Amino acid sequence: MKFVAIEPLGVGEGTLRKMAERALPGDAEIVLYDTRTADTGELIRRGGDAEVIAVSNLPLPAEVIDGCKNLKLLTVAFTGVDHIALDACRRNGVTVCNSAGYSTAAVADLVFGMLVSLERKLIECDGAVRAGKTRDGLVGSELEGKTFGVVGTGAIGLRVARIAGAFGCKVLAYSRTEKDVPGVRYVGLPELLSTCDIISLHAPLTGETRNMIGERELAMMKRGAVLINTARGPLVDNAALARALGEGKLGGAAIDVFDSEPPLAGDEPLLHAPRTVLAPHVGFATGEALYKRAAIVLGNVEKWLAGTPQNVIQ
Template identity: 65%
Template sequence: AFTGVDHIALDACREREILVCNAAGYSTNAVAELTFGLAISVIRNIVPCDARCRQAGTKDGLVGFELFGKTFGVVGTGAIGSRVAKIAAAFGCKVLAYSRTPKAELQADGVSYVSLDELLAASDFVSLHVPLTDATRGLINAEAIAKMKPTAVLLNTARGPVVDSEALAQALNERRLAGAGIDVFEGEPPIAPEHPLCHAKNTVLTPHVAFASAEALAARADIVFANIEQWLAGAPQNVIK
């Protein structure tokens, strides 16, 4: 009942001729929407603003900045990344993308595909939407973070190990990055209180909740039951190769 299959021993399944089917597509809108929830929370200081309000405070020191007119970089343009790119454009952002397979429909909508280094250097927001593979593990490491603007915000609603959390926390605390919105970690929440991102400046954390809207969970159940029915009928769907 997942889109990602990085937690499945696929080689062992292939050796034993065990079919693996996922629930692709159920959380596309949910994850894309939370991506922007995290982005806006970071840049408009929503969490500290809430605390300030409850303490009879004012906006002093909490004035943020806008998405409009900024450069939004999308790393991975599968279903979720493509949806994020379109929403970013609707906010009035210039959208850059990095992916193994550029999508003509996004290019037609004005999305520019560039190298990862170019995207990191030019983007005000870097949003991650890649699966966890050997190639993407540690993709955003200290070296990659050093290529980003000090005013940039990193968003991760993909998989935790795509980012080096220690390097990210250090960059945030040294103000070499402006902020981060993180929904995923090296393991499933709860995360330890001593996790480096729990003590990083201007960081909004959520406990792997991006996929978990009421609508997405209902759609996931429908897909999983349909997968079983199609397998019983001899015509399996959503098969992982």
């Protein structure tokens, strides 16, 4: 069997190779690439004769899937798989597994790091100290007593809800599947939007959720409310969000994901919007999360070889 990590998975090559050698059969051929490429021909060359390919968030179009003639398992080092040509995988009989759960703690940490930075004006505070200024004009806001809305209550959304409760927030949630969670009350999306002081998005990107927060939904939000998106950029109409921020409708936005992967083009609307804290898609990127992710990727291969596949998307 040939296993190919078609792009770096975020852990050192030596560490990943040792993990792979422990997880895979002794006669497995292990190939680890330490560079990323978007060139279709190069991707086909890298994965063309592999039975198993590991990929992170590198887009794999149908041409690549079709070109990898021996491919049987695609183990994705990511939670979402909207960057994978699933139709081509289905047509070619390729099993697709994801790595759900590896970044739950990391993303939830970032939500509150960005939120506290925004509410306590930490970026401005840092600039003031370095410029020899005082705290004048830098009075912030507390989280205690705020109404916190969670859109999507998978593992990350539920962890965010629990942390929000620990901060002393009243927690509302909206999700396709409701769960019995102490301290969390489920409501419809319009009620959540119009009621909450802070809204954090944790929904997957699907045809139904694309632009789920658009101009109409932003208009429903409380004046001065804060929107957080650490899930998928296209959940939000970011041009409409930038306008709402520019017009003073919203109190701020904390954004880690965009319509495209950073580096962003200079005309990205959110780059020029006020009251924002922006990050270059780092929610999942902690040393601990990346190690967990590699372990899940290889665990997917072990389970598949044993005939008991896990984390199967299709």
